[in-house]
Amino acid sequence: MHLRLVEEAAGSARILAVHGRIDSSTAKEFGARLDGLLEAGAPCVVVDLGQLLYISSAGFRMLLIARRLAESRGARLILCGMSQDVRALFDLGKFSQLFPIVASRDQAVAQAV
Template sequence: MKTFSVTTDTLGEGTILRFNGELDASSSLYADNALEEAIALSSGFVLIDCSQLIYISSAGLGVLLAAFQACNMKEIQLIMVDMQPKIRNVFEILGLDRLIKTADTVEDAMHMVAK
């Protein structure tokens, strides 16, 4: 049984979501709902902590792109934080790293949104 969970915390004017497990077709709706809620509640930024994300499928990438578009419409930043090498590699191959901001740590991401 594949497992996926999201924990959400408020961080100033934004939200941090911690993805844990495998983001694929079976968990993408759950992730999408969590992201939609976070985007609705945030006024400055949404951070996605990927340190515990071990796999992402094309369905998961679609969820992230939809969240990126929703953030752009609301003029808030979306930043992927602490991606595993395998996940980062997928991002870079697809060129998503040029679209969606990434940071190595939550502290780095917070410096990015402070600018």
């Protein structure tokens, strides 16, 4: 499995569920979908990483770009559902300090209000 992105709505939040890998060959697609949700005016975008197998520096770059866009639009970007392996990558690069990270999609949607 390379990358599959699934968009859903939950109240005012838009959810982008990531399945597979975000690497140099898929990061642009991931970033474009995130930007599209934010450009469309979503007040909160939840990125569900429960099925994310791996994220490279290119994927982290797309998250940073989306974070800046969210801040400029007054929107929230919340990450949820990380496996221990993915969380270790976020911790290693200090990215876990840059994003609100919660355990579940339900917790993320509750924070979106």
